[in-house]
Amino acid sequence: MKKAAATRLTILQKAFELIYVKGYQTTSIDDILATTQVTKGAFYYHFKNKDEMGLAIINEILKPTMTESFITPLQNPGDPLEFIYGMMQHLLIGNPFLKPEFGCPASNITQEMTPWNADFGHAMNELMKQWEDTLVEVLEKGKAAGFVKKDVHSKQVTIMVMSGYWGVRNLGKLDQGKESYSRYLKELKNYLNSLK
């Protein structure tokens, strides 16, 4: 019962990468089989159908990655505004897996799948809610610690930050992130400064 779990995991991981660069609907199961060297029998042993695999990718790959990358490290003390900026910088230019031309995996899936399959929307919504809640919490702690102005509306700021990230990820597809990323980061710094 060890080998099987491994094949299942490679399917999820490779499929995730393919979907990230090609999109969900245009990544065929045969594509996945070809790159994983897994046969169709094995695939359909592990997953009832393509969508079940898609959900599994969100829940078993995307969600844990998000948690350990953005949720857990956010819990540390200090200036939340500094931290948000650092996180954004890391997300946009510090993470070698995330390429400008392919955008953000979470954003891509949301954009593509939400109108089609409600389950994808629910799964992604959970993911975003988790990120949102953490950011709000961190901002509130920052207010208590005097890093952030008292009249700042944490939920609004959070939406502003998350929107900016997804938006610039998409804008960055047009110029390979060459100018959009750096300009966004500079202005984000200005914006965050206005909150303290």
Place this chain on the structure above:
Amino acid sequence: MKKAAATRLTILQKAFELIYVKGYQTTSIDDILATTQVTKGAFYYHFKNKDEMGLAIINEILKPTMTESFITPLQNPGDPLEFIYGMMQHLLIGNPFLKPEFGCPASNITQEMTPWNADFGHAMNELMKQWEDTLVEVLEKGKAAGFVKKDVHSKQVTIMVMSGYWGVRNLGKLDQGKESYSRYLKELKNYLNSLK
């Protein structure tokens, strides 16, 4: 030579709506034929292939619509910050064609097509450049007229605004725009106020 132009236009318009709702790759030519009541012969008389139609949609539908909706009205005098806010409000909640669950047509196409077909990327880049240039110009005029602080970096603010729009359009897919839109708008107002 009048009827032909009309069929061509209906193809572009109906296909645009379908693509907005379903996505480009998952909108089949047969879908388009079914909703337009046009036959395959007529379709391929007007367009060499699907992608040529896609480009025509960007250039002949999306671009003119953008121009008359965001470029031309932006030219009027007055406080550019007020105007940007009003434009955003109209885009997000005042435009009946743009539904939260389907996002922004321009954003959708960029997200979906840019990694696949460079021509789509170039066309969309032109579109966005036009919007960006206009926003920058308007902000600069606002600085000269005293509506905007002198030390504001117009290009950065523009990227911030455009990113926020695309991002919240995508976020809004997850909650049908119920909370994300209004929160974004409120914080956008705060942000814009910090620029004057």
Place this chain on the structure above:
DNA sequence: TTGTAAAAATACCAAGGAGTATCTTTATGA
């Protein structure tokens, strides 16, 4: 009116899509 090209209709094709049915191999626990 009629010849000619524009415009549109119809029928078809090869490739690729998701998913199934059936068989073979591998592991494991009694």
Place this chain on the structure above:
DNA sequence: TCATAAAGATACTCCTTGGTATTTTTACAA
């Protein structure tokens, strides 16, 4: 060791896809 179920392999089916080939209709200039 060996029966049984897990895991994987192979070969299909049926449907949709973008695109083509060919024919028919429409418009209009002479």
